[in-house]
Amino acid sequence: MANPSTKSRLPRELAEWAEIIEEYARNEGLDCYETIFEVLNNDQMNQVAAYCGFPQRYPHWRFGMEYERLERTHEYGLGKIYEMVINNDPCYAYLLNDNALVDQKTVMAHVFGHCDFFKNNHWFSKTNRRMMDDMANHATRIRRYIDRLVLEPVEAFIDTCLSLEGLIDPHSVFMQRRMTRQQKHDNVATPDGITRFPAKPYMERYINPPEQLKAESDANREEAEHTADSIPAQPLRDVLLFLLERAPLKDWEADILSIIRQEAYYFAPQGQTKIMNEGWASYWHSTIMTNYCLKADEVITYCEHHAGTVATSPGRLNPYKVGIELFRDIEQRWNTGRHGLEYDRCDDMTERRQWQTQDPPEGRVVGLESIGRKKIYEVRKIYNDVTFIDEFLTPEFVDEQDLYHYRYDPNTGRMVVVSRDFRKIKAQMLYMLTNHGQPYIYVLDGNYRNRGELYLGHKHNGLDIEIKYAVETLKQLYAVWRRPVHLHAMIDEDAMLFSYDGEQSTQQRIDDSLPTAAHTV
Amino acid sequence: MISNITKDHQRFRQIVKGKIRDDLRKFLTRGELLGREGKHTVSIPVHGIDTPRFRYGDNSDSGVGSGDAKPGDKADSEGEGLGPGGDQQGKHILEVEVGLDELADILGEELQLPRIEPKGRKQITSMKDRYVGIRQVGPESLRHFKRTYRQALRRQIMTGAYDPNNPRIIFERRDRVYRSWKTTMKPQSNAVIIYMMDVSGSMGEEQKELVRLEAFWIDAWLRRNYEGIESRYIVHDVRAGEVDRDTFYRIREDGGTRISSAFKGARDMIEKDYIPDEWNIYLFHFSDGDNSSESDSRECCKILKEQLIPQSNMFGYCQVASAYGSGNFINVLHEHLADQETLITSRVNNKDDIYDSIKAFFTAGR
Numbered sequence: 001m002a003n004p005s006t007k008s009r010l011p012r013e014l015a016e017w018a019e020i021i022e023e024y025a026r027n028e029g030l031d032c033y034e035t036i037f038e039v040l041n042n043d044q045m046n047q048v049a050a051y052c053g054f055p056q057r058y059p060h061w062r063f064g065m066e067y068e069r070l071e072r073t074h075e076y077g078l079g080k081i082y083e084m085v086i087n088n089d090p091c092y093a094y095l096l097n098d099n100a101l102v103d104q105k106t107v108m109a110h111v112f113g114h115c116d117f118f119k120n121n122h123w124f125s126k127t128n129r130r131m132m133d134d135m136a137n138h139a140t141r142i143r144r145y146i147d148r149l150v151l152e153p154v155e156a157f158i159d160t161c162l163s164l165e166g167l168i169d170p171h172s173v174f175m176q177r178r179m180t181r182q183q184k185h186d187n188v189a190t191p192d193g194i195t196r197f198p199a200k201p202y203m204e205r206y207i208n209p210p211e212q213l214k215a216e217s218d219a220n221r222e223e224a225e226h227t228a229d230s231i232p233a234q235p236l237r238d239v240l241l242f243l244l245e246r247a248p249l250k251d252w253e254a255d256i257l258s259i260i261r262q263e264a265y266y267f268a269p270q271g272q273t274k275i276m277n278e279g280w281a282s283y284w285h286s287t288i289m290t291n292y293c294l295k296a297d298e299v300i301t302y303c304e305h306h307a308g309t310v311a312t313s314p315g316r317l318n319p320y321k322v323g324i325e326l327f328r329d330i331e332q333r334w335n336t337g338r339h340g341l342e343y344d345r346c347d348d349m350t351e352r353r354q355w356q357t358q359d360p361p362e363g364r365v366v367g368l369e370s371i372g373r374k375k376i377y378e379v380r381k382i383y384n385d386v387t388f389i390d391e392f393l394t395p396e397f398v399d400e401q402d403l404y405h406y407r408y409d410p411n412t413g414r415m416v417v418v419s420r421d422f423r424k425i426k427a428q429m430l431y432m433l434t435n436h437g438q439p440y441i442y443v444l445d446g447n448y449r450n451r452g453e454l455y456l457g458h459k460h461n462g463l464d465i466e467i468k469y470a471v472e473t474l475k476q477l478y479a480v481w482r483r484p485v486h487l488h489a490m491i492d493e494d495a496m497l498f499s500y501d502g503e504q505s506t507q508q509r510i511d512d513s514l515p516t517a518a519h520t521v
Numbered sequence: 522m523i524s525n526i527t528k529d530h531q532r533f534r535q536i537v538k539g540k541i542r543d544d545l546r547k548f549l550t551r552g553e554l555l556g557r558e559g560k561h562t563v564s565i566p567v568h569g570i571d572t573p574r575f576r577y578g579d580n581s582d583s584g585v586g587s588g589d590a591k592p593g594d595k596a597d598s599e600g601e602g603l604g605p606g607g608d609q610q611g612k613h614i615l616e617v618e619v620g621l622d623e624l625a626d627i628l629g630e631e632l633q634l635p636r637i638e639p640k641g642r643k644q645i646t647s648m649k650d651r652y653v654g655i656r657q658v659g660p661e662s663l664r665h666f667k668r669t670y671r672q673a674l675r676r677q678i679m680t681g682a683y684d685p686n687n688p689r690i691i692f693e694r695r696d697r698v699y700r701s702w703k704t705t706m707k708p709q710s711n712a713v714i715i716y717m718m719d720v721s722g723s724m725g726e727e728q729k730e731l732v733r734l735e736a737f738w739i740d741a742w743l744r745r746n747y748e749g750i751e752s753r754y755i756v757h758d759v760r761a762g763e764v765d766r767d768t769f770y771r772i773r774e775d776g777g778t779r780i781s782s783a784f785k786g787a788r789d790m791i792e793k794d795y796i797p798d799e800w801n802i803y804l805f806h807f808s809d810g811d812n813s814s815e816s817d818s819r820e821c822c823k824i825l826k827e828q829l830i831p832q833s834n835m836f837g838y839c840q841v842a843s844a845y846g847s848g849n850f851i852n853v854l855h856e857h858l859a860d861q862e863t864l865i866t867s868r869v870n871n872k873d874d875i876y877d878s879i880k881a882f883f884t885a886g887r
Contacts, residue, residue, distance in 0.1 A: 047526040059525065062572070064533030067526050072618065139525075163572045300675055314595070315586045322587075404590055407583040417586070417594045428585050439575050463577045472573030487575075 010037050014095070017105055017293075024292050025112040029377060030284065032115035033129075034090040037108065039097045045081050046070040048094055052267070053086040054135045058142035058259070060158055082305075083107040087118040087270070089129035102298035106305055109288040113281030116380075121276070123269040123384045126173040131266050138259045145252045157253055161260040163476040166438050167239035168261060170268040194220065230518035231446040239456065240264070242443045247480050257480070271436040272384045279323015280380050282309060286324065315406060315415050317429075322401070326388070329397050330379060331372035335360040352396070385433045393429070395422040431462070439465050444488065445517035454481045457521040458489040465489050467498070467507075474500040488517070537617050538627055540570070548624065549738060549879075550872040570617065625745040628738065628879070650702045659699025672696040712801035713751040713794075714743055715787050716769065719808035721758040721778040728841045732807040733770050735839060735875050739805060739882065753790060759813070761786035777813045780806075780850060784824040791832055802833040805882075810840040810848020818850060822857040825864070835863045837882045842870040 010018065018037055025032065040048060050067035051057040074080055082103065085093040093111040095104050118124050128134060146154045194216050199207035236242050240261040244254060270277065286306060294302055310321040333339050337358030346352055361370040383391065398420075405424045409416040419425075445455035454477065458465055470487055477485045477500075484501040488510065495510040508514075541548065655665060673696040677683040716736050720729075744750050754769035755761050758776035761783045787804060795802060812818050830836050840851045851866050858864050867878040 050526055050529075056525070059529060059532070061529055061533040061536055063526060064529035064531070065570075067530050068533065159572065163574055166574055297675060297679065299678070300671060304671075312587045314588055314590065315584065317585050317587065401587055402589060403585055403587050404592075405583070406586055414595050415584075417590045417592050418583075419592055425585055428583060432584065437577070439577060441575050458575070466576050469573050469576050473575050476573060 010039060013101070014039070014104055017101075018108055021105065021108045021288060021293065022112060024288050025109070025116070025284065028284070028287065029373070030112055030116040031120060032091065032112055033088075033119055035093055035111060035115050036090050037093050037095055037111075039095050041097050042074060042080070045084070045094060045096050046074065048084055049081050053084045053092075053094075054132065056136040056139045058139045058158070059146065060155065060162075062162070083111060085111045085114045086132065087124060087127060087129070087266075088132045089119075091115040091118065092132065100301055102294070102301045103305055105293050105298075106285050106289055106302060109293070110281045110285035112288075113284030114277060116284075117273070117277050117280045120381055121269070121273060121384075122382050123272050127266055127269055128262070134262070138263070141255060141259065145256070149252070154252075154256070157256055157479075158260070160476045160479045161257050163473055164240060164243075164480070165260050165264045167237075167441055168241075168264050168268065169237035170265070170272060172238055172241075173265065232443055232518075235442040235444055235457070235519045235521065237440065237442050239441060239443050242446065243480050246446055248482055249480070253480075269384075272386075275319040275323045275326075275385045275433075276380065276383060276388050277323070278320045279325075279327050282320045282324040283327045283376075317403075325401055326392055326397065327376050327379070329394070329400075330392055331370075331376050332360075333372070333394075334358075334375040335370055335372035386430060389426065389429050389433060393426050398422050398425055439463075440521075441487075442519075442521055444519045444521065448486060448517055449515050451483070453484040453486060455486045455488065455517040457517070457519075458487065459521040460490040464491050467491065470498055471500070471505050471507075474498060474505070478502055488521070537570070537619070538623075541619065541624070541627055542630075545627065546873060546876050549628070549875055550734060621741055622745050625738075625741045628742060629745070649705050651705065652700045652702045654701040654703065655698055656701040657698065659701060663700045665698045665700050668698040669696050672698060711799055712743070712803070713753060714740065714803040714805065715753045715755065715790060716740075717755045717757065717761075717783040717787060717804070717806040718769065719758070719778055719780070719783075719806075720756045720772055721809075721811070722775040723778070723809050723811050723843050724841070725843075728809060728843060731841050731869050731872065731875065732839070734872070735869065735878060736769075736805065736807065738875070738879055739837075742879075742883070743803065755783050755786045755790070757783040757786065763790070778808070778811055779814075779817050780808060780812050781817050781820045781824060784821055784829060788824060788828050791829075797832040803835050803837070804829060804833050805837040805839065807839045807841060808848065808850060809843030810850035811843060812848070812850050812853075818853045819857075821850075822853065825854075825858060826861070830858075830861050830863055833863065835865065835882075836861075838864070838866045839878055839882075840866065840868050842868070 014037065018035075022032070022035070046067055048055060049070055050063045057063055070081070080096065082096060082099065083093060085091065091111075091114075093108075093115075095107055099107070118127075142154065142158070194213050196208045196213065231246070232242060240257065243249075244257055244261065249257065289302055289306075310318060310324060312318050312321055335358065336356045337343070338352070338355045343352070343355060346355070358371065360372075379388065379392070399422075403420070403425050404417045405419045405421065405428050406415045407418045408414075440459040440461070442457050442459060443454070444457045445453075447453070448455040456477075470489065474485050474487055482502075484499060487498045489496055489498065496507055497510050497514065498507045499505070652663075655668065669692055670690060673690045673692045674683070676693070676696060677690060718724075718729075718732055718736075724732075740752060752766065754764050754766055756764050756769060756772055757779070759779040759782060763786065764772060783806065791797065791802060812821070825836065838851065838854060840848055851868065854864065854866055865882050867874075867881040869875060869878050
């Protein structure tokens, strides 16, 4: 198969529809990158999907594994991929060639929703918008290493990196670690690190009292003494960065690790905004299709398609469904004035249900002017899944959507519905969304026992980590660090230290006899 | 040009095959595979495919779902829900689906089994129907309900006959849509395997399990190489009779052992149904080798030498270790028929020997 991006130009009918729908989308206020649609056949679609949407990825068997899974899914008739869209400028989106026209129209409307979200949501603001090119470059670089070094060592090292790929800090891209020149100028800290406010000489004693300066200087020295030799200076969540900077890697290994890290950072916001992103796109395909694009003979096919997209099944939360309903709920609430202090304080359910301090807009097409619409545009700009659910999930919504909390029942070995309590449901949802359901791991010491050993820590917030996997992951970590590696984790309320020294995996309870790491979690 | 994904996919299969090959002896002795046929897939746990990561104990031990349910109701879905799919991360496969054919191939590679060439005379071609299309006419039993329903619904909405308050859909002649099929031809070569098993009192459950496993894998391998292979099964104690596949694997009988009865049965079967010039004939005999008399053993050798061995591509004799002393038949064969190249014997004492026994049967190309 040839590279999809060089194939199958968009048929005229679809190209026309793409323009029309883009026009509708723009009129509704969506703000997209230029969007390029391509038509793929099913096999090409599976390939692109296995590559997470990109036409080129570095060679690795896990893409083949994913491809096989998609092929089987399709073969058994368990589902097909309607669309893929890539966060890139220009935005690339793929259509499946044997879909009906109405499906293609729906998919296009959906894609413009995604594209607007990629461009405008704050969490995507630091992502690489030239990823299409960079992915191809990554592929070329890794292929070159394979040509030079044969497949096995390169593949083994990629396997190792993939097992560590989650150890990044998605928030770090928003942190400013060094002060800009302007900030330095404004700031009052002097080169010795002590805060001294500008003052006329005769006011100096009062504005910058000497005893205050001394106290601060002492505190600074003490802290400096404590952390002088510690590497890293603070607990560090970006384990991959630490490895890149400190591990004894060959050039090609460091390059591969940095590739995996870059790609992990690129994909991280998509994990952080799954519900919002799909909800937003579904909201827009629904709005655009039902208001503008649907012909009478297409209604049934469209409804079937849409119903399939937002279908729910027991024990599984469909992000499309939760997302679209929550956006609609927010729009509705803001249009009727159901928000703010008074509404929140009101605990009379009947009153809440009939609450209307604001006249909802008239007519079928509400348009940009309505308060509700403005609100959801704001929401799509600044929230991610965690804050989205935290802020906008209401008891009424949970009730309306029939959400429930389920738990594993050890007696029957099955999942059992345990409650419909709002707080429990919300807590559980936030729990599942925080850090994408992955444990927080920090580098606590890069020179543990003063022997160059690596010491990681798991920040425990309710759940233990899986020991078997942790032990195996430590082995992978050792392959990068090449000195003994340790993981501090709470297991059944005991602090445990898991170690791997290249030959043997050990675990021991942490007590006072063990040397401590530079930092704690 | 081979696309990149094809390479990645081939690499993945290669890794899976490698892992299976490492554990091949174990898979050969897995009883639950018995009775499956070529196209069936089996889930095989493949170790070391999963990428280890730091993760929580069991992520799915609680969660949020939606739907009409009361506390106490079951919340696990039976089978995966039909989702929009596509952009979700793939699950880490610990179990990999592998076709029995593929397993047989791996077995073949590993044992370096020669592929047995068809005799290439009269080729029978079989026809196979597959439902692949849709058409406007057809028998009611093949009506495609979903499409018909949708067609009727669409027509009723367009003509204004649809009442949302009383949503009744009535099919008309022109709404009806039927499945249609296509016939494909498949070439077949002519081969028959005749399995003979001693079911006398001395063959216990354990011995039969060994026979079953070995016969199963031979069957799987040969079926892989021949389209439309025929298998016939004969069981015997002092008398022999033909049984079907299912019975062959389950039967339990008592009585003495007269091996010649089975050989006579096979001879008659060949005479009646399979002209040696047109058929590849493979004979396998499983026994504990505890034949009732010397004279019967001599008669066996005579039948083998004069009829069965010349007529067949191969005669395999597999002697299973018995709880009642060691059988002697294998020694008789070695003594009298040492010069017969297509006679192959092997001994199986426990499950681990199955692998070696199959290997013994299929080393040199026959």
